[in-house]
Amino acid sequence: xxxxxxxxxxxxxxxxxxxxxxxxxxxxxxxxxxxxxxxxxxxxxxxxxxxxxxxxxxxxxxxxxxxxxxxxxxxxxxxxxxxxxxxxxxxxxxxxxxxxxxxxxxxxxxxxxxxxxxxxxxxxxxxxxxxxxxxxxxxxxxxxxxxxxxxxxxxxxxxxxxxxxxxxxxxxxxxxxxxxxxxxxxxxxxxxxxxxxxxxxxxxxxxxxxxxxxxxxxxxxxxxxxxxxxxxxxxxxxxxxxxxxxxxxxxxxxxxxxxxxxxxxxxxxxxxxxxxxxxxxxxxxxxxxxxxxxxxxxxxxxxxxxxxxxxxxxxxxxxxxxxxxxxxxxxxxxxxxxxxxxxxxxxxxxxxxxxxxxxxxxxxxxxxxxxxxxxxxxxxxxxxxxxxxxxxxx
Amino acid sequence: xxxxxxxxxxxxxxxxxxxxxxxxxxxxxxxxxxxxxxxxxxxxxxxxxxxxxxxxxxxxxxxxxxxxxxxxxxxxxxxxxxxxxxxxxxxxxxxxxxxxxxxxxxxxxxxxxxxxxxxxxxxxxxxxxxxxxxxxxxxxxxxxxxxxxxxxxxxxxxxxxxxxxxxxxxxxxxxxxxxxxxxxxxxxxxxxxxxxxxxxxxxxxxxxxxxxxxxxxxxxxxxxxxxxxxxxxxxxxxxxxxxxxxxxxxxxxxxxxxxxxxxxxxxxxxxxxxxxxxxxxxxxxxxxxxxxxxxxxxxxxxxxxxxxxxxxxxxxxxxxxx
Numbered sequence: 001x002x003x004x005x006x007x008x009x010x011x012x013x014x015x016x017x018x019x020x021x022x023x024x025x026x027x028x029x030x031x032x033x034x035x036x037x038x039x040x041x042x043x044x045x046x047x048x049x050x051x052x053x054x055x056x057x058x059x060x061x062x063x064x065x066x067x068x069x070x071x072x073x074x075x076x077x078x079x080x081x082x083x084x085x086x087x088x089x090x091x092x093x094x095x096x097x098x099x100x101x102x103x104x105x106x107x108x109x110x111x112x113x114x115x116x117x118x119x120x121x122x123x124x125x126x127x128x129x130x131x132x133x134x135x136x137x138x139x140x141x142x143x144x145x146x147x148x149x150x151x152x153x154x155x156x157x158x159x160x161x162x163x164x165x166x167x168x169x170x171x172x173x174x175x176x177x178x179x180x181x182x183x184x185x186x187x188x189x190x191x192x193x194x195x196x197x198x199x200x201x202x203x204x205x206x207x208x209x210x211x212x213x214x215x216x217x218x219x220x221x222x223x224x225x226x227x228x229x230x231x232x233x234x235x236x237x238x239x240x241x242x243x244x245x246x247x248x249x250x251x252x253x254x255x256x257x258x259x260x261x262x263x264x265x266x267x268x269x270x271x272x273x274x275x276x277x278x279x280x281x282x283x284x285x286x287x288x289x290x291x292x293x294x295x296x297x298x299x300x301x302x303x304x305x306x307x308x309x310x311x312x313x314x315x316x317x318x319x320x321x322x323x324x325x326x327x328x329x330x331x332x333x334x335x336x337x338x339x340x341x342x343x344x345x346x347x348x349x350x351x352x353x354x355x356x357x358x359x360x361x362x363x364x365x366x367x368x369x370x371x372x373x374x375x376x377x378x379x380x381x382x383x384x385x386x387x388x389x390x391x392x393x394x
Numbered sequence: 395x396x397x398x399x400x401x402x403x404x405x406x407x408x409x410x411x412x413x414x415x416x417x418x419x420x421x422x423x424x425x426x427x428x429x430x431x432x433x434x435x436x437x438x439x440x441x442x443x444x445x446x447x448x449x450x451x452x453x454x455x456x457x458x459x460x461x462x463x464x465x466x467x468x469x470x471x472x473x474x475x476x477x478x479x480x481x482x483x484x485x486x487x488x489x490x491x492x493x494x495x496x497x498x499x500x501x502x503x504x505x506x507x508x509x510x511x512x513x514x515x516x517x518x519x520x521x522x523x524x525x526x527x528x529x530x531x532x533x534x535x536x537x538x539x540x541x542x543x544x545x546x547x548x549x550x551x552x553x554x555x556x557x558x559x560x561x562x563x564x565x566x567x568x569x570x571x572x573x574x575x576x577x578x579x580x581x582x583x584x585x586x587x588x589x590x591x592x593x594x595x596x597x598x599x600x601x602x603x604x605x606x607x608x609x610x611x612x613x614x615x616x617x618x619x620x621x622x623x624x625x626x627x628x629x630x631x632x633x634x635x636x637x638x639x640x641x642x643x644x645x646x647x648x649x650x651x652x653x654x655x656x657x658x659x660x661x662x663x664x665x666x667x668x669x670x671x672x673x674x675x676x677x678x679x680x681x682x683x684x685x686x687x688x689x690x691x692x693x694x695x696x697x698x699x700x701x702x703x704x705x706x707x708x709x710x711x712x713x714x715x716x
Contacts, residue, residue: 101506101525111486122569129476130506131529138607147606148535151477151506151527159524166542166702190489191501248470248523253502265520372427383514384507384523 002240002274002295003344004230004393007223009080010333011073013047013216017080022337025345026365032202032214032320035253038184039109046184047201047216047321049073060140068103068127071136073219073326078137080119081221087142091174091229094146096164097134097221098127098156098180100325103127113129133181146173154287154380154389155246156180157328158388162244168226175229177273179221179329181228189326203290206299206361207314208352213289216321220329222336237393239339242373243274249295249383255293260301262385265373267305270387280373281311281389283344285335286361287377288315289322294379299357312373314347314361327379327385335374335390342369395537395544396595397558401454402680403429405579405669410457415684419599420666427559427580428470443499445480448512448559450582455513461588463485468548468647469522470510471539473532473555475672480560509556522548528606530611530702533676534709537587537602544589554584555673574662579669583676585683591714595681600710608706615698618708624694633678634698635665639662665701675699675707686713 010017013031014024024031034043047312051059056072057219057277060079069118074097086350087163106124113120126132134149150159154330157180164178182188192198192215199212224241225233247269249262271278287298295315302310323330347361380386402408404427406418414673427450432441435453444452451472459467484500502508507525514523522543533555540553558580567574587599601622603616619626668677675697682695693716699707 108486108490110489115487115490123567124565126572130527131475131530131532134528135606144607144609145605147528148526148531148604149528151525152510152523153505153507163524163539166546170542170545172520172538172542186489187486189499190496191485191498191504193494194489194498194501242558246522246524248511248520250514250518252519253508253515262520380507383511 002242002391003168004225004237005222005239005241005336006225006235006237007081007083007324008238008333008336009077010220010330011049011076012218012330013049014319015178016051018333024319026335028346028348028365030348032321035191038186040186040189044189045212045214048184049218055158058237066106066124066127067134067136068069069129070099070101070104070181073134073183073217074133074137075140075181076175077181077219078141080140080223081223091232092145093143094138094167094173094176095134095138096148096150096160096176096178097137098150098160098325099130099133099182100151100153100156101182101185101188102130102133104185104187106246108185108187142385147368151325152380152384154324154327155378155384155386156325158376158378158386159246161329161332161388162386164224164242165241168224175223175225177221177223179219181219181324182217182324182326184215184217197291199290202349203318204349205288205290205317206295206354206359207350208354210290210292210295212291213322216323217318218323218326218330220326220333222332239336240393241388242391242392243267243270243389246386249385251383254273256297256379256383258297258300260297260304262383263298263301263377263379264304266385266387267301267377270375270389274389275392276373276389276391278306279309281375282371283321283338283374284311284376285331285376286313286315287379288317290317296354296356298377298379299354299359302359303357310359312344312362314345316345318348328343331376332388335376338374339371339390339392342371343367344371345368395541395599396591397585397597397599397683398588398590398594398681399458400629400680401457401461402583402677403450403454404665404677406583408680412505412684413688416688418667421577421669423577428466442541445478446580447478447480448503448509449557450580451509451554452512452516454584454697455554455584458552458584458586462550464550464586466519467521467550467552467586468515469551470513470519470551471536471551472522472671473526473536474506474509475527475529475532475557477527478504478508479558480563483560483562490492530672530699531604531606531705531707533673534602534604534699534707537599538604544587549588551587553587554582555676556582557671557673559671574670576665576670579671579676581668581671581674583680585700595714597686598712598714600712603708605706607704611706614706615708622710624676629696630660630692631695632661632698633664633682633695634661634700635663635674636700679711680711682711
């Protein structure tokens with residue numbers, strides 16, 4: 001049983017709306033640049049949303065401060081996805097978000113003042129907890145009842161989408177806003193630096209010379225509806241979410257197993273849930289962070305599942321950066337756009353295949369493609385692997 | 395759903411101590427975390443780097459597996475309100491004060507899903523692995539996810555919740571003029587949940603519900619009871635927590651029962667027993683299960699989680715004979 005997708009919202013380094021993001025994708029316009037909005041000590045390459053907090057708050061009409069950037073980004077995307085839908089007692093509505101930093105963007109500023117004994121503002125700590133960021137979004141949209149937040153690092157967004165689908169499928173909710181949000185923080189930039197996987201140059205997913213990722217920030221939400229819900233809302237179905245799966249690698253706290261164990265299981269199970277076969281997949285939007293480890297592990301998993309028939313694939317992280325908990329959701333929106341518009345997006349900044357696998361991603365935008373089913377991967381720390389399958393609505 | 399095992403590490407003597415519900419008293423200020431010998435559960439090399447919340451969770455989860463006599467759970471689901479605070483604090487200090495190469499361990503261990511991740515790593519489990527973080531409702535959400543998985547054909551699921559105290563929390567509470575009535579503490583409670591009843595089962599989890607941004611607490615409790623065909627007079631024990639200024643949940647629980655802490659009382663404020671941490675409703679569930687095991691006449695236990703005034707968690711636990 002597939003779940004209907006009827007709404008999309010996104011804010012990222014390549015655009016403040018779905019339309020802007022699509023335009024950038026179609027025109028190979030990457031959003032990665034030296035850090036500008038975040039108060040950072042060094043000139044890292046990042047995928048920032050091109051708006052300051054003040055500009056975002058103003059645009060969103062936020063009166064109640066303090067508010068974290070994570071909440072602002074999430075609200076922007078959730079509002080776009082919710083659109084003009086109305087609340088009704090007839091439908092059980094929920095929201096599931098995902099975040100890895102929560103309000104850390106404001107907490108880390110507090111902590112710096114705290115360590116310097118420079119009049120730290122303790123009130124911002126109220127924005128810190130991950131659940132709170134989702135509550136802010138729910139409150140602004142008038143949603144009460146099932147409000148939840150997941151946090152599984154880089155697979156979080158995909159997991160939120162999956163949980164929403166399962167709640168609809170088992171009749172617990174009629175419709176649910178699902179997605180993820182993460183703001184850029186010095187905490188995460190320094191974290192990936194400490195792991196020696198932050199690239200000083202523009203990231204090169206699936207390239208032999210790749211040396212790491214560039215972080216990004218953003219948020220995306222999708223509105224999932226059941227058949228009953230669309231009868232009420234009258235919304236047209238953009239496409240379906242037909243497959244999903246989560247599997248643990250159980251290999252290492254941060255590295256993925258070279259055999260791609262967890263990734264292979266996630267991909268295989270998601271395809272199985274969808275009722276499709278591996279051959280039906282038109283395009284894979286890969287996790288493709290640009291780290292030595294992920295791209296090899298993910299390539300191996302794709303070979304395990306698809307054998308000699310690897311579908312067209314690309315990583316869109318050279319456009320947006322790695323947006324952590326938002327990634328699964330941002331890339332879900334890109335996957336839906338691929339189906340809706342018949343496009344396959346390019347893997348920018350690629351030259352040479354990985355020696356061990358020889359796999360080559362798509363490097364130029366493909367138009368007018370029969371994109372019938374898309375696989376989207378999100379593989380995270382702690383060996384948490386998730387895959388989603390989107391397919392045309394018939 | 396059926397509960398086949400339960401394990402808690404807390405400031406009370408709960409660990410491997412069936413019947414603890416008969417012994418424990420409300421916590422006093424001096425109560426410290428009661429830790430087991432972690433070396434019995436965790437390899438010394440790993441243990442060295444593990445924060446409090448990680449060692450508590452891995453040990454409690456492993457204890458559960460042992461009780462239920464299963465090697466591989468079908469899934470691992472964790473709820474945590476504030477996550478891995480010790481490591482988060484450590485990494486904040488690290489990157490704000492150290493120049494040059496930073497040690498990565500505390501960053502790696504700061505992410506919320508480290509708890510579920512370390513459990514899967516310690517037993518080599520490849521199943522569904524999830525972390526819910528909706529402050530005081532994190533555990534209830536983990537239970538709802540568990541019920542979905544059981545409906546999808548998975549079984550022997552390890553579900554639990556944990557939160558840890560760090561000194562900074564007391565400082566922050568003080569600075570924010572939040573003077574909680576209870577001490578901020580740490581706790582980890584884990585359970586094994588199954589679809590069908592078996593000779594391993596110790597209690598039944600009948601229903602669990604979360605209401606975020608709750609508008610009418612009375613109505614929600616009434617609906618929950620009627621959905622479960624229950625009249626409040628049929629509830630043998632109410633475990634509740636309420637930190638709201640006007641004691642909404644407190645007053646509702648009081649509407650039916652008079653509260654005074656006594657082993658036979660029908661209404662108990664569980665935060666007095668566990669101390670204050672976001673996911674202490676998991677402690678309440680273990681307490682309920684333990685009471686049911688000790689008192690066969692106890693048939694229905696209702697947990698009202700009003701720790702956060704904007705949220706409400708409702709859980710119904712029943713004895714096997716109910």
